[in-house]
Amino acid sequence: MAAVTLKKVVKRFGVFEIVHGANIDVNDGEFVVFVGPSGCGKSTLLRMIAGLEDISGGEIAIGGKLVNDVEPADRGIAMVFQSYALYPHMSVEQNLSFGLRMNGNPKADTERRVKRAAEILRIAELMKRRPRQLSGGQRQRVAIGRAIVREPQVFLFDEPLSNLDAELRVQMRVEISRLHKELGVTMIYVTHDQTEAMTLADRIVVLNAGNIEQIGAPLDLYDDPANRFVAGFVGSPKMNFMAAKVVGNDGAVTVELANHGGARLRKPLSGAPPAVGAEVVLGVRPEHFFEAGEGDCDIAVKADVAEHLGSVSYVYASAGPEELIIEREASRQRANGDHMAVSIKAVRSLLFDKSGARIR
Amino acid sequence: MRYQNATAYRFLAPYLLIFSIFWLWPIISSFLISFQATRTVPWRFAPSFNWGRLIGDPAFFNALKNTLLILVIQVPVMITLAIVMAVLLNSPLLKARGLFRFAFFAPVVVGEVAYSAVFRLMFNLDYGIINKLLNSVGLPRIDWFSNVTPAMAVIMIAVTWRWAGYNAIILLAGLQSIPQDVYEAATLDRVSKLKQFFYITLPLLKPIIVFCAVLSIIGTMQLFTEPFLITERGGPGGGTETLGLLLYRQGFRSLNFGYASAIAYTMAGLAIAISLAQLWLTRDPK
Numbered sequence: 040m041a042a043v044t045l046k047k048v049v050k051r052f053g054v055f056e057i058v059h060g061a062n063i064d065v066n067d068g069e070f071v072v073f074v075g076p077s078g079c080g081k082s083t084l085l086r087m088i089a090g091l092e093d094i095s096g097g098e099i100a101i102g103g104k105l106v107n108d109v110e111p112a113d114r115g116i117a118m119v120f121q122s123y124a125l126y127p128h129m130s131v132e133q134n135l136s137f138g139l140r141m142n143g144n145p146k147a148d149t150e151r152r153v154k155r156a157a158e159i160l161r162i163a164e165l166m167k168r169r170p171r172q173l174s175g176g177q178r179q180r181v182a183i184g185r186a187i188v189r190e191p192q193v194f195l196f197d198e199p200l201s202n203l204d205a206e207l208r209v210q211m212r213v214e215i216s217r218l219h220k221e222l223g224v225t226m227i228y229v230t231h232d233q234t235e236a237m238t239l240a241d242r243i244v245v246l247n248a249g250n251i252e253q254i255g256a257p258l259d260l261y262d263d264p265a266n267r268f269v270a271g272f273v274g275s276p277k278m279n280f281m282a283a284k285v286v287g288n289d290g291a292v293t294v295e296l297a298n299h300g301g302a303r304l305r306k307p308l309s310g311a312p313p314a315v316g317a318e319v320v321l322g323v324r325p326e327h328f329f330e331a332g333e334g335d336c337d338i339a340v341k342a343d344v345a346e347h348l349g350s351v352s353y354v355y356a357s358a359g360p361e362e363l364i365i366e367r368e369a370s371r372q373r374a375n376g377d378h379m380a381v382s383i384k385a386v387r388s389l390l391f392d393k394s395g396a397r398i399r
Numbered sequence: 400m401r402y403q404n405a406t407a408y409r410f411l412a413p414y415l416l417i418f419s420i421f422w423l424w425p426i427i428s429s430f431l432i433s434f435q436a437t438r439t440v441p442w443r444f445a446p447s448f449n450w451g452r453l454i455g456d457p458a459f460f461n462a463l464k465n466t467l468l469i470l471v472i473q474v475p476v477m478i479t480l481a482i483v484m485a486v487l488l489n490s491p492l493l494k495a496r497g498l499f500r501f502a503f504f505a506p507v508v509v510g511e512v513a514y515s516a517v518f519r520l521m522f523n524l525d526y527g528i529i530n531k532l533l534n535s536v537g538l539p540r541i542d543w544f545s546n547v548t549p550a551m552a553v554i555m556i557a558v559t560w561r562w563a564g565y566n567a568i569i570l571l572a573g574l575q576s577i578p579q580d581v582y583e584a585a586t587l588d589r590v591s592k593l594k595q596f597f598y599i600t601l602p603l604l605k606p607i608i609v610f611c612a613v614l615s616i617i618g619t620m621q622l623f624t625e626p627f628l629i630t631e632r633g634g635p636g637g638g639t640e641t642l643g644l645l646l647y648r649q650g651f652r653s654l655n656f657g658y659a660s661a662i663a664y665t666m667a668g669l670a671i672a673i674s675l676a677q678l679w680l681t682r683d684p685k
Contacts, residue, residue: 089587091583091586091587110589111586111587112586112587112588112589113589116587117587118583118584118587121580122578124578124580124581124583124584125581126581126584126599127581127603128602128605137585137588137590137598138585138587138588138590141588141590141591141594141598142588142590185584185588189587189588
């Protein structure tokens, strides 16, 4: 087991800087998820930890040891690839034992490790099969098994579930969680799926365009995002953003919503309020709209489409150019362009300045 | 449905007609001719006339021996060389990859007569560059075309030069279809580059290697141009005569079509048999 420390890690491909000085501390035994949209540099960061990509600047330490110039195989890590990267011409058993056999590991120990991995992942009955004879979920298990037999200090997962169907994804998610508890090993997991991040992580690192936007526990990111990007990325469906203008800042800030007929919301702030006249953005999660009259500010919207999921319904509504997603109690009511009124609570809304930074 | 099929066949008819006349019929016809005594006019049906002769003909066995000798030595050497070339071409360290790819492929584009002429010049006893090079390192010059062994060597070298790059390009496509992350996984497993080549690249490339080998076997079984042009009609004294050349001699010089057809069918049969054996030997274990 080992902690992983990234200090001012930079990655450049030619003149393009992909990762701009990342600082991350992954504690021993922690499950950390790197999440962000495609191209944000999360996989590159993981591959740098693995040693599959060179580090252009900064330091990476695993278990307190600087590994910048250490060979991938000597870093004490094991990696699970998105495409599984199984050896197609070898049986499951050979796939699991290949690395150990090539390195002259004692036969008895190799067998013990392979057996243990097979038991943990419940793939003992698949040992003689070739990868092409396995389902996606089974292949992923074998890929994880190959990581387990290395008995690494750190597990790295590169979008391991993105090739699986939705049901299997949920199942494997639970399995990986269980695996983490069972092995108690440090795990770093890359995904673009915020649900995976929320459900698996002890802490989430939100990345955007090569920058770390925020690091924190899943619910901390949900409740208290540092900026508009994190607020929009964490949570499903996405947070709604409404254009607004500051019209008063006497102790609390009062904003007027731009597309809602002059509706105003008074919101107490802990810090300095923005100047009157400043353009701001009000963020409200779909689940934080209330019945008209129950909140601090009522707005009227046009309900365009309704999605009934059984447990809840989502109304896709609009007000002028602004589109909103509103969670309602489950119903069978069809949306047909009717107007509906909902209410916003000051404590259940977030304020961002024009650049996207949070106003607290 | 039936009507639609009929329409489809009407569209196919011109092709099928031409195919039948110029492809199917010659195949059947030559098979029939191989059972005819074609040295008499009119031809008469005599199954043992050609096939019987074949079994006892020292010229046929000489050609067969030469062909198989070239096959057994040249094909493995060329395929090995092609694999090495493909791996080098695939290396990320290589600059000007396009240029090398073109250079490897170029021999196939060069006209057979031109390249044969160049090889004859290069291996010329008195002014050939090969003998000059041998001399310059203190080795005696070799009379390439007057002795059987060196003449065979020249043919093998020429064929290898012409086709190794072609096979390398096919193998390169195979190499590029092996996903990179398999190698990354192996790197994390502390498997050296050399072991990666033997335990990952070669097994995964096997179907392509077998494909190249089968193509080469078929090509070598029909070998004609090189012994015809470079060693002057299978010289010295029939020492490099191949089945293709014997077929030519019988069919086009002696106009003995029956015997030539029998030889042609033997060549095709052998090519199929050897290719099938090759496929069977390299099949995937169940």
